[in-house]
Every structure is written in C-alpha cells, then in structure tokens.
Amino acid sequence: MRDRRPHWSERLKVTLWTLIVPPTIWAGHFLFSYLWASISCAKVGAFATFPTLFVAGTVLALILIALSGWIAWNQGRMPGGRAPHEDSTDIDRLRFLAKSTLLLAGLSFVAVLFTALPVIYLRDCL
Template sequence: MKRGIGHRVRELKVTLWTLIVPPTLWAAHFLFSYLWAAISCEKVGYFARFPITFAVGTGLALVLIVASGLIAWAQTRTPGTPAPHDGGTDIDRLRFIAYSTMLLAGLSFVAVVFTAIPVMLIGDCR
C-alpha cells in the first residue's frame, strides 16, 4: 500500500540536529555569496547582470529551507495535550523543537533573501 508524502513527513522526527539545518543553510549561502562576489570581481571585474550561478545557489538554499520548515510545520501538528505544555512529555518536546525549527526556517528564509538582494541589484565591484 502506498503512503502519501504527508504521512512520510509526519514519520520524520525533528531533533536538535534538524533545528540547526535552516541557519546552517543560510550561513552556507552567505559564504557562497561572498565567495562568488570575490571570485567574479577578481576574474571578470564586475558582476554579470543576472548571475545564473548565484541565482541557482540562492534558489537551492531557499527550497531546502522551505522543505525543512514544512517538515517542522507538520511536526508541530502532532496530536497531544493542549497548551500550556508544562508536563514535559515527549510529544511536547517534539512540538517545541519543531516550532523552533519552523521559526528558524522563516528567519533563515528572510536572511537568504536579504543576502541575495545586494548581489542581484549591485552590478559594480567598487
């Protein structure tokens, strides 16, 4: 019997390792942006008007951040006791980490967009 992607996502468990995925992707994109700008300015002397390599790297980072946010969002909807979550059960911990991951994914998405804006708008290496 085939299971849908929603069921497979719900089977994934968020951990502290998955919590660091969105900020790590943003940091990798930030490093990629500066390296791309330094190399293109050194070799060519200016940015290309529409840098395809940079756009692909930015798109990949955004897709991965959205995917981790969607997985975390699915985990926040795990059934359990209603708020306040003062019992300290495993489900409450899972939902807390998932909610934190979802918020970090949103923040990382905005950070990647703000990192990409100067590269897309500034065409000069001065």
C-alpha cells in the first residue's frame, strides 16, 4: 500500500497566528482603501472612472481571506470524535482554532466588501 502524501493545505496547521490573518488582511485593505481615496481625491479631485488599482487590491484581499477560510475549514474537518469537542486534546484545540479562524474569515470577507462599497456608490470627493 502506498503512503499518501498530505495535501499542502493538510500540512498547514491552524495556530493563533493564523487566527489573526483574516482580520489583518481586512485592516490592510481598510488602510489601502482610505489611502487610495485620499490620494485620488488630492490628485484628480474625484475617483477614477474605473479604479483598477482599487479593484485589484480588493480582489486580492478577498482571495487571501477566502484561502485562509478554506484552510481553516479543511483543518476543522479532521476525523475524530463526535461533537461537542470540549475535551482538552490537541485535536479539539485545533478544531476550536479552525472554527474561530473560519468565522473570522467570514466576518473579514464581509468587512472587505463593505469597505469597498463607498467606491462603488460615491464618485465625488467632498
């Protein structure tokens, strides 16, 4: 029988460091959004007709957050006992961190979308 090499997403372990990745990406996108808006308003006086750089940054942030959530979802589906996972075992801690990361990824995904909404609806700099 051949040994199955684990997929790259299975080799990654969800830790406290991976827990902060989605909100950090959202915070970076938030800073990028305000910097982009202030620079484009200062130079042009209005948002660009099609903000290519802003759309590229938003899509990149959404992809990275979705990737983080997908990795956490895969880590949370590891085989083990039935729910509730309330014991103090390594697999239960991994599932807790994976579920927390997945929820933060969902929240951060929505937050990036809400951060991008003003560019869609607002065209003038006031």
